[in-house]
Amino acid sequence: MDAERRSPQPDAAARHEADKQLARRRRARNWALLVVLVGLSVLFYAITIVKLKTQG
Amino acid sequence: MSGVTNGDGALEPVQPRIASETLFETAELRDWFALLKPRVMTLVVFTGLIGLVVAPGRLNPVLGFTAVLCIAVAAGACGAINMWYDRDIDALMHRTRNRPIPAGRIAPGEALGFGVTLAVAAIIIMGLAVNIAAASVLALSVAFYVFVYTMWLKRRTPQNIVIGGAAGAFPAVIGWAAVTGSVDVVPLILFAIVFFWTPPHFWSLALYANDDYRRANVPMLPVVAGAKETRRQILLYTLLLLPLSLAPWAIGFAGHVYAIITVALDVGFLVCVWRVVRDAQDATGVSLTGDAPARAAFRYSILYLFVLFAALAVDRLVG
Secondary structure, eight states, X not given: XXXXXXXXXXXXXXXXXXXXXXXXXXXXXXXXXXXXXXHHHHHHHHHHHHHHHHHO | OOEEEOTTSOEEEXXXXXXXXXXXXXXXXXXXXXXXXXXXXXXXXXXXXXXXXXXXXXXXXXXXXXXXXXXXXXXXXXXXXXXHHTHHHHTTOTTTTTSTTTTTSSOHHHHHHHHHHHHHHHHHHIIIIIOHHHHHHHHHHHHIIIXXXXXXXXXXXXXXXXXXXXXXXXXXXXXXXXXXXXXXXXHHHHHHHHHHHHHHHHHHHHHHTHHHHHHTTOXXXXXXXXXHHXXXXXXXXXXXXXXXXXHHHHTTSSOHHHXXXXXXXXXXXXXXXXXXXXXXXXXXXXXXXXXXXXXXXXXXXXXXXXXXXXXXXXXXHHO
C-alpha cells in the first residue's frame, strides 16, 4: 500500500509527459515564428533601402 | 453533455475541444515544413534561380533574393494546398499516407489556411518588391497548379501531368521576368524544356508507383493505358525534349559549352529511356525487374534538368 501511494499514478505520469511535449512543441513553434518575423523585418528593411537608392 | 451555468443559473453547453485545435498542438515544426513539399521546392527554386541568372540585365541581389524567396514560398504554398485537396487519396497511397494531414498531425483547414496565406503573401511581396510582371506570372503559376492541375486534371485524365506540367515550368519564366520585367522567346524555351521533361519524369515514377495510383483511383497513364503504352509515351516525349534542349544554342542564346553538355545529357537520357522501353516484361507490360530501369530513369531525369540548367547558367556567365 505504501509503495503504491508513493509511486505516481500511471495516468499522471503520462499526462505530465504529454504536457512536457506540448510545451516543447509550443516553444519550437514560437521560436520559428520569431525567426520568420525577424527575417521578414530585415528583408523589408533591406528592400526599402534598395528601393530608396534606386528610385531616389 | 457537459456545461457551465450562466448568470441566470441556466446550463449552457460547452463547445468540445475541436479536433483542429488538438492537431494544431500536435504538429511538429517539421510537419509544417513537410506541407511545403521541400523536395519539389528545391527543383522549382533552382529553375527560378537559373531564369534569373541567365536573363539579360541586372537585378539588385536583395531583390533577386526576394524573387527567389517568393518563388520558393509560392511553390511551398501550392504543395500545402495540394496536400489539403488530395488528403483523401494521399491516405490510400503508401508513398503519401504518412504526410501530415492523412497521418492526422495537421488538420485540413489549417493546411489550407497555411497554403493560401503563403501564396497570397508571396505574390504581393513579389509585386511590391520586384515587379508586376513577375508577380503576375507567379500568380498564374499558383492558379494553374491549384485549379487546373490539382482540382481539375489530376483525377480526370491521364494527360494530367502533361498539361499540369506547365505549372512546374513557370519558375524559369518568373525568374526571367523578375529581371527584365517582360517575357520573351528564351524563357518560353526554358518553359518548353521543363514542360516536355515532365512526362518522362513523372511517368517513370508512375510506372513503379502504379499500384498506389490504382488504389487511389488516380488516372495516371500506366493505370489507364497500361505500362507498355506508358513506356512508348515516355520515349515519345523524350524524343520531343531532345531537340528542344538544344534550342537555346540553336537561337544563339547559349554557346558551345552548353551544346556539348546538353548532347551528353541527351544521350544519357535516351539510353535510360531506351532501357525502360526494353525492360523485361510480361505480356501485359508489367516489369519483371521491379521497374529498375524506370527507377533509374526517374533519378536520371532529376539530374538531367539540374545539370542542363546549370550548364546554361555557366555558359552565360562564362561566355
